[in-house]
Amino acid sequence: MDISFRILSVGDDPDFADLVVDGLQEIDDRFEVLETANPHDGIEYIETEAIDCVVSAYELSEMDGIEFLKTIRGEYPELPCILVSGQESETIVRDAFLAGATDYLRKEALIDTSGSLTTRITDAIERGGRTVSRSQRAHERDHRAALFDNSPDPIMEIEFDGETPIITAVNTPFEETFGFEASDTVGQPVHDVVVPDEERGEHERLKRQVFERDSVETDVRRETTRxxxxxxxxxxxxxxxxxxxxxxxxxxxxxxxxERERVLGELHDVTRKFIRASSAEEVAALAVEAGRDILKQPYTHFYRLTDDGRRLTPIAATEEMDDRFGDLPAFDRGDGLLWKALEAGTIQRYDDVQAEDDLASNLPIRGAIIAPVGDVGVFGSASPEPAEFDPFDRELASILITQMEAALEAVHRREALRVHEQELERQNERLEEFAGVVAHDLRNPLNVAVGRVDIAQKDCDSEHLDVVDRALDRMDELIDQTLTLARSGQVVGETESVDLSTLSEQCWRNVDTAEATMRTDNAPVIDADPERLQHLFENLYRNAIEHGGEDVTVTVGGLDDGFYVEDDGPGIPVEAREDVFDTGYSTNEEGTGFGLRIVEQIVESHHWDIWLTEGTEGGAQFEISGVTFAGR
Incomplete structure (x- = not known):
């Protein structure tokens, strides 16, 4: 069989390809139809096969037919393309024409078995091959004229007289939009009819571009009947x-x-202002101002729940509302439309509040939007005219309220954090005061006692004095540990980068390690208070040596979100692992029971977590997590 034309059918509906095949091959065996449901595969067919014409559905899964057509036109501007749509839409027709469709068909036309599709395709191929006959030119003009006449958009046909674009025809929407009769515009230069003075420069640039046979797309402002x-x-x-x-x-x-883009941009600006707000009152004032500007209504306000939720009290209102109404009243529970919206939990839109609420019957307010703001209060925006709000206003109000709720929640969290920080600051001051008392009021008499014992030991040899001397040393150690414990619990302020490999080795040299061994294994660099971190390592080292023996091996290594310190000693029983962090807990009679409590305090002051588990060699492993690594 002699194949004269190769047609590419693109449509993800199986019926579409069948209709194309039936409409061509059963009538005329000159056609070979290649089928694909995927427009991207369709591009590959065009690149690899000798395609004479593309018949594409408008309804495609990955892109619509217009986008597919634009993709083809970008690489193959002369390839005939016919767009088929199951929708009756002037917009699709217009967009198909602008995207460069050779022809446009309704899907019902594919069912026609009279050869209509065959004729359309052969005409398209011949036009694409530039064998354009007089009848084909007439067909093009008829097709273009139908688009011109039926488009809902204003269109004018222009022709260049020299370099001056002259209007040769306008459609009915053009006359209605710009207020010109066709008889008054045809034959006139374009710039004398629709181009305002402030855009003459832009018009000249576009004119040269079109004169050189280039298409133009741009946004313009025009004076219309509206x-x-x-x-x-x-x-x-x-x-x-x-x-x-x-x-x-x-x-x-x-x-x-x-306008929608502009308003949404303003809402975005309001969000940035909300982020910087430092109080609920400031958030309310910003929301009221935004509501006035975005909804374009002067009577905008915010009421907050007070008196344990029994009353709505005015917090913020526009200047126009203050000037018009003076001091706004508060509303007890159940009174008025504000409470109704709050109890409903959804935005309420009223065409005329005076018909809804007796309390508003004497007020110059008609149309209104009233919206609950979480469980905090109620936002309202009102108009002196009835039915002033449309669904888009409701959408804008919804976005604004969502932003306002988030801003109020953020302010609440910051205020709670400030209160917490103030309480921590007072706690730190009390701990510092306690540490001072310990350092001064206990250390001074202890020093006196130590000095007296030294003198007594020189005067006489008594085993009782040796016991007293050891007891005083014990007291001195307890005072040091108590001071460390008091200060280790204070919240960490400034931190710096600390290399755990370096710090852990320095701390090892500060401890009486006897024959014990210390090693590091990929220890990380972290953000921490180095002084307190030093106390943490020293106490963990002492704990390992105290319980693991003088020849214990201690390892410091890195975790995914922190670090660990482990030993190869006997370990700590599971049932005792929670108790070891309690103040005073120790299984060694010589121990103070403060060491691991100090470790836990230092961890908590950094907002880290600590876990006691079994080490890789059966000893104790302390895992510290939630750590911030330096540079992250």
Whole structure:
């Protein structure tokens, strides 16, 4: 069989490919149809196969038909492409034309067995091959005219007279939008009709670009019958009759979309202000100001729950509301629409509050949005006119309230943290005072006693004096440990990078280690208070030697989120592992029972965690986690 045309069918609906195949091959065996459901695979077919025409569905899974068409046009501007849609949409028709579709079909047309699809494809291929007949030019004009006449967007057809673009036709939406009769615009230069003075420079730039047969897309502002509006302008070069220097100027109104983007941008700015707010009152004031500017209503306010939730009290209001109403009243539980919204837990939108609430019957307020702000209070924005709020206003109010709730929660957390920090500061002061008392009031009489014992030992030889001397040494050690314990629990302020390999070895030299051995294993660099970290290592070393013997081996190594200190001694029984951190707990009669409590205090002051487990060789392993590594 002689195959004259190779057609690529792209559509993820199995019926679509069947319709294309049935519409072509059963009528005309000149066509070979290649099928794919994936537009990306379709691009590969175009790159590797000799495709004469693409028939693509608009409804595709990974991208719509317009995007697929634009992708093709970027690499294959002359390849005939027919777009098929199951939707009846002028917008799709317009976008297909602008994206460069050779032709457009409704899906129902594929069912036609009269050869319609065959004709459309052969015409498209011939036009793509530039064998354009008079009838085909007429077909193009008819197709273009249908788009021109049926588009809901304003379009004007222009032709260059020299370099001056002259209007040759306008559609009905153009007349309605810009207020010009076609008879008054046709034959006039474009810049005399729709281009305002402030955009003449931009118009000249676009004019040169279109004159050189380039398409143009840009955003412009134009005066319309509804005031100044924003449009997305697309200028597409076309052939008009036998003249190849024409273009369509296609205006799509984007005013509402631009306004939406602007308002959402303002909401984003409000979020940044909320982050910097230091009090609930400041958050309320910012929310009220934002509500006035974004919802464009002067009567905006925020009421907070007070008196254990029995009353709504005004906290913030716009200046306009203060000037109009003076001091705002508080509302007891159940009174008015504010309480109704709070109890409903959802945003309430009223076309006319006077018809809803007797309390508002004498107020110059009609339309209103009232929204609960978590369990904190109620936000409201009102208008002197009825039904002033639309669904988009409700959406904006919802976003603002969500931001406000988050900001109030953040302020609450910061205030709670400040209170906690103040309490910790007072606790640190008490601990410091206690440490001073211990250092001064106990150390001085202890020093006197030590001195007297030294004198007595020179005067006489008594075993009782030796016992007293050892007891005084014990007291001195207890005082040192008590001072360390008092200060180790204070919250760490400034930290610095500490290399545990270096610090752990320094601490080892500060302890009477006898024949014991210390080694490090990939010990990390962490952020910590080096002085207190030194006490931690020294106490863990003493604990290992005290319980593991003079020849114990101690290892300091790194964990995924911290470090560990372990020994190869006898270990600590499971049932005793929680008790070892208690103040005064010790299995050694000579021990103070403060060492591991000090370790735990130092860990907690850094906001770390400590676990006692069995070591790799059966000894005790202390794991410290939640540590911040330096540079992270």
């Amino acid at each position: 005031g100044v509006r924003e449009f997305h302008l697309r200028v597409i070069p076309i052939d008009i009759g036998d003249v190849s220097n024409g273009a369509y100027a296609w205006y799509t109104d984007i005013t509402e979309r631009k």
